[in-house]
Each structure stands twice: as structure tokens, then as C-alpha cells.
Amino acid sequence: MVNIVLAAAAVIQRQDGFLLMAQRPPGRGWSGWWEFPGGKIEENESPFEALQRELQEEINISANDATLWFERSYSYPDKKVYIYFFKVTNWTGEIKSCENQLLEWQNPSHVSVAPILPTNLFVLKSILLPPVYAITNIEELGEKLFFERLKIKLEEGLKMIQVREKKLPYQDVKKIAQKILDLAKPHQAKVLINENEKLALDIGADGVHYPSHSLIQLKDRPEFSICGASCHNLEELMIAQDLEMSFAVLSPVQKTESHPLADPIGWEIFSEYANKLDMPIFALGGLNQVSLTKSWQCGGHGVAMQRSIWE
Structure with a gap:
């Protein structure tokens, strides 16, 4: 039986269009790779509740207007990851690293950080196009x-x-x-x-x-x-x-x-x-x-x- 992992991710966008990306810290799977902030949805937790908890734990903010953007699934040899991507343009609190991870604001047209987790590549292309x-x-x-x-x-x-x-x-x-x-x-x-x-x-x-x-x-x-x-x-x-x-x-x-x-x-x-x-x-x-x-x-x-x- 395939292990299914549910996750919530935040595409945090400033008024100038730049996106916040985080580097996975040492000691974690895919260490050194860049991604959008977020994490696993716990049992009895909604995707939105998981998003708010992860944002607080990872970068010290609460989203004021997290809008569910799209849902994507990714298959790995040992599991299937199903991700709810939320678009966040307004938040409370000052963004800071709470888990020893590097944070970078990136222009989606000219992303300079690498490597980027495969599950996040789609977002960088999609953010530049209307729906x-x-x-x-x-x-x-x-x-x-x-x-x-x-x-x-x-x-x-x-x-x-x-x-x-x-x-x-x-x-x-x-x-x-x-x-x-x-x-x-x-x-x-x-x-x-x-x-x-x-x-x-x-x-x-x-x-x-x-x-x-x-x-x-x-x-x-x-x-x-x-x-x-x-x-x-x-x-x-x-x-x-x-x-x-x-x-x-x-x-x-x-x-x-x-x-x-x-x-x-x-x-x-x-x-x-x-x-x-x-x-x-x-x-x-x-x-x-x-x-x-x-x-x-x-x-x-x-x-x-x-x-x-x-x-």
C-alpha cells in the first residue's frame, strides 16, 4: 500500500511580486534544497490549519488571507505527496527564520537559488501566468x-x-x-x-x-x-x-x-x-x-x- 502524505505550502508574495523561499536545513530529507514554506498536515488538521501552524513555527507569521490556489500530487518510490498550495499576500508578524533555515526573496522571472525541490518548480512558472x-x-x-x-x-x-x-x-x-x-x-x-x-x-x-x-x-x-x-x-x-x-x-x-x-x-x-x-x-x-x-x-x-x- 502506498504511503500518502498530505502537506500545505505557502506561496508568500510581496507587493513587488517577489516570492519567499526557504532552504531545507541540515539533518532533514532533501537538505540544502529550496522550497516554499510549509509542511505536513497532521491528523485531524485541515490544510489551512496546518498552513497557519507551519508558518508560525517556521517563519514567525500568521497569514491574513491564505487563498487555496491549486492542489498537486507527486509520486516517489516510497510515498505519494499531495500538496495544497496557498497564495499568501498579507500576513501578521515579522518574517524570520525559526528553524535555522536560510530565507530568500526571489523574483519568479529570475530565480537565483538552487537546487529547487521538484514539487515547487511548477509554482515558479505558474505565478507568471494568469489563470x-x-x-x-x-x-x-x-x-x-x-x-x-x-x-x-x-x-x-x-x-x-x-x-x-x-x-x-x-x-x-x-x-x-x-x-x-x-x-x-x-x-x-x-x-x-x-x-x-x-x-x-x-x-x-x-x-x-x-x-x-x-x-x-x-x-x-x-x-x-x-x-x-x-x-x-x-x-x-x-x-x-x-x-x-x-x-x-x-x-x-x-x-x-x-x-x-x-x-x-x-x-x-x-x-x-x-x-x-x-x-x-x-x-x-x-x-x-x-x-x-x-x-x-x-x-x-x-x-x-x-x-x-x-x-
Whole structure:
């Protein structure tokens, strides 16, 4: 029988975006490795109660607003570790080392401490990405209605959009993409172009999203700051991870209007694949905003939507 260990971890983030990391002290397993503060959940303890106790014991603080972010499982030869990651941006007390461990504030874009526990690598990549990834659907909505909806969504906090209009001529897509980019910039929202690297360079987009047929032909990671990939199985996900892509989109999780004949993988397979990888994975296919919590519970980063996001 596999020994299952439950743990709670705190992703403590300052206003400047820096994250607090702790080095495991001598005498403990994985001594010298860096991680997020936290520890084992004791019997009859909730994840939140364990988090508060560990924060007090390890670094002398109490979290004022610990929000459960996502849940991940990791398999080792002798045990399976299930971790509840909480995001903490406000706390009481002065942070200090209480267990002889080194503490460092790290910029998630340029982490300088090493080595980092494998269970924590996913967090460093995920913290840089928003949980909702919108995909354009001008073909169905029409340009006028789409831009009306886009403005509303940007006001509501949408932070990442993929321009995917495969049936339009290059110049039309370029015009649309430029308009999306101009609307997104004041909201600090990122704009990615589907597949077309030339278009991304022409308009100064934030990155490119590669369909699976393009992904498997890549030899090296493209030189865009954000590189996404569409994946449909574990093999493609592993290729995306080996290329160090920024994230992957795994689909279809549920039945979709656009691909009615495609067999959905379901949440169980999504969870199995997501928890095998150290990269952020968005769930796509028949999902809506409510599906976000399910994605987090399954070890995913968030959800991607092409239809329901614009409703």
C-alpha cells in the first residue's frame, strides 16, 4: 500500500511580486534544497490549519488571507505527496527564520537559488501566468460583437488572449491582432498569435501559440518571451516540457462544439497528465469560468476558452 502524505505550502508574495523561499536545513530529507514554506498536515488538521501552524513555527507569521490556489500530487518510490498550495499576500508578524533555515526573496522571472525541490518548480512558472486564457472567436461572433465583448473582459481583468483566426487572410488577421494588442496594453494583458511567428514579430505581440503539428517539428524553444503549445496526449506534453515552453493547453477535456467527433479525455486523465509535469497546463474543451476550480483541484494551472469566455 502506498504511503500518502498530505502537506500545505505557502506561496508568500510581496507587493513587488517577489516570492519567499526557504532552504531545507541540515539533518532533514532533501537538505540544502529550496522550497516554499510549509509542511505536513497532521491528523485531524485541515490544510489551512496546518498552513497557519507551519508558518508560525517556521517563519514567525500568521497569514491574513491564505487563498487555496491549486492542489498537486507527486509520486516517489516510497510515498505519494499531495500538496495544497496557498497564495499568501498579507500576513501578521515579522518574517524570520525559526528553524535555522536560510530565507530568500526571489523574483519568479529570475530565480537565483538552487537546487529547487521538484514539487515547487511548477509554482515558479505558474505565478507568471494568469489563470484564464481566452481564444478569439471572431468567425462566429463577428468583429463588432467580439470587440465589444473583449473590452468588457479586459475591464473585468482578462490578462491573456490568443489570436486564432485561421480562415482570414493575413492582412485581415494582422489588422485584428493589432487592434487587440492596442486594447490589451493599457490593461497589461498579454497577446499571443497562433502559429504565425512573422505576424507576432510584425506587430510586437507578446508571444506565439504553437498547434501540436508545429510543436512536434520544433528543435529548440522559439525566442519569444511567451511560448504556448496545444497538446492532446502525454507525448506532446512531454515534448512541450522538454522544449521549456511557457505552458501547454491540453484538450479536449469535455465535448466541444468545434470538435464534436473528438473523444474527450475527461478530468481524470487531465489530472494524471498535469501532475506528471512541471509546467503550467490549461484545460480546454467544453469549459467555462466555473471549471477553473476543477482545473486547480486536478493539478492544472487554469482554463482556456474560445466560446464561453465571450458569452
